[in-house]
Amino acid sequence: MSLRIAIRRTASPLGWTSRIATMPLRARVTSPTWIFGTRMYSTPTEDLLKPQQDDDPDDVVFTNNYGVRSIELNRPKKLNSLNGSMARKIIPRLQEWARSELASVIVIKGSGRAFCAGGDVAALAQWNQQGADGQQKSCDYFGLEYKLDHLIATYSKPYVAFMDGITMGGGVGLSIHAPFRIATENTLFAMPETTIGFFPDVGASFFLPRMEGGLGLYLALTSEQLKGVDAFYYGVATHYIHSSSLAQLESRLAELQFPDYMGLQERCKIINSTIEEFVTGLSADRPSISGELRTIIDRVFSVEQPNIQAIQLSLKEVQANSESPDIKKWAEKILSTLEARSPTSVMVTLQQMRVGRSWSIAETFQREYDIASWFMRGHDFVEGVTARLIQRKKERPDWRPATFDEVTSEQINEYFQPRIGLPLISNGDYKEYPHAWIGLPREEEILTAFAGKTREEAMSALMEKYEGKQGLREKITEVLERLG
Template sequence: MHSIDEVIIGRQGSAGLIRLNRPQALNSLTLPMIRAIEAALADFAADPSVASVIVRGEGDRAFCAGGDIRLLHESGKRGSPDAETFWREEFRLNHAIARYPKPYVALMDGITMGGGVGLSSHGSHRVATERTRLAMPETGIGYFPDVGATWLLPRAPGEAGTWMGLTGLAIHAADAIQARLADHCVASSDLSALIEAIGALPAAASPADVHGVIAGMAISAGESRLTVHRNMIDRALAYDTVEDIQEALAREAGDFAAETRQIIGTRSPTSLKLTLRLLRAGRNSASLAECLDRELGACLRILYNPDFYEGVRAAVIDKDRNPKWSPASLAEVEDAAIDRFFVPAQPPLFAM
């Protein structure tokens, strides 16, 4: 097995276990963690005594809060290849999860953001809990939703994915299920019992068998805010420019529309325009691989974008939560500036 201190690999009966073990850092991903997860998945796939794989986060706060933003920030500042290496290996792992040959069960208990969504929502069996806080918060740090989110979010019903991608706001279990980023809600206190029950299945257990165990322990996720406000979301966020979306939100009545408009107004204007372009491109894409390849090209350009460094400074380093975006307004972001993010990475991630 490929256990390291930050990823603990084990077994529970017929289930392979992968435990993210950086609770003090909300289980955020490092490159060694990505490599350990990838190796464990390969081992479990080849082991006929393993029927399924379960991934969970240690500690009581997070499944996984995302990638190691400090590493990416420092790599970009130094001009080192570390950021590109991280993204390439993380995105390949996301693709491997989506194509995994055995049931892949992600226990999305607590904070599940950015790279944590990539580790969970591409899986075959996604379990939220009453403590799930799922988000793609990247527009708030001068970045954009990656890890295949430009494939996942456009496939949420209506414009729910557009709302998530632009606002970066966290959603709960009911919304995650509504957005097709999770499948069931299981009580956090029942997760250990769920692991035991899945592990008790025979080695020849099918995906349907695993689904049956999870469904048998599922509870109501409650009311989805995205469902309650779906008509408004679908009306106002259907436009293909952020300016038109903001104008449409201004025409809508109610606190939800006003909050949405206000939050979008605090995000990086460059990130907003880039995110919307990527989401619309993802909607018309034929595969996850195509979206990941496009995202990688944008990642390599983000290292030359001042908003990324300013956003990470304000959120992670100085923590003053007061980024100064450049350009500061949507009107100042030229189309040509966004076009530059759509230069394909070389070499590509996948042979198309």
């Protein structure tokens, strides 16, 4: 009888490990062909963490300063792109610090001009061309990366990410789920996966659908960038400070002392107040996407749109009917952007943004692992990485299928079939970010606060609740002008 290998999680002193169980296969014979070989399961965590011969001993630098434990990504020539060697070092350190009474705050940062520009996808594309073993190696990388991201998302101690510089793809996974995310004037945030025939991963299924209005779907489909203070206004970052203050802030965090009885939320309140000591003003009094453009994005990129063709039609209507030359130019640009993307990637991403809002943080990484594994056996990822990142071609890659109309719903549904069951290191889980209170309030909270109250009363109440947080007054003003 045919068998399928399934992963069950069992507790161990270091977290969650895996044991293998067998069950009939006939119920779901939908896995890609490469799975039917000697490897039919997600590789156990302890095997993924074993050092490899080509691991660089200096690609991550760890330092201790009183209660602060710092992680510095140290591949500046590669823009600190994340690889397996780095993840194999970071995971055990985080596990060690979680058990240490001396470690109070974790800080992660990057060397050079990037925080982390993404994952080392060029290596993955080369592995995928080697057949089943190479594709499994790529899947092992994603399994390791997602385990790390989930560990960060559910970490038991305060974790502060300095998003100073390029923060894309894998770098987003190292930062976006942290309670404290600090943007600077150098921050450049994007999820560019559809450009290379992939999908926004590293937990994007969780954080992008939870962004306000149509911003999440817009960023997911177009790979548009958020620069500097915009990352703060849109909730990607919880704070905005000048890059010259980061070293001082890290030193100040090292001075903090917490009683043993103090819980995580109480510690986070102290850290939040400490970070606010270093704010020096905002570079703009409103986000770059505001007013009419933001209203259009919320309408055009609503997850209620039935399909990608409806989004294209909406953009064409904006282009034809808007009286603003800038809006017309924007619509033309976005239409061209969507046409240049992998049709499969765009349509998978649209479905991902619809269903991801209901996933828990643990389910997010498990489902994304299934999606990533399916992409690894397809054509577009290798084609996109090779054309865009290796050969640096400017023309449209040879996507297959080549158009949106050629992609069927059956093909898209294959990406969302539960298959492997990625075992995670942490057993933590939640449906909403427990630390959402640290950033600026959401639009709905602002509108609720102003309902039935004078502007002065509502403004005063919000300023008191958020302790006069930098950017609060500016965001309230923009929201009321647009929606009030």
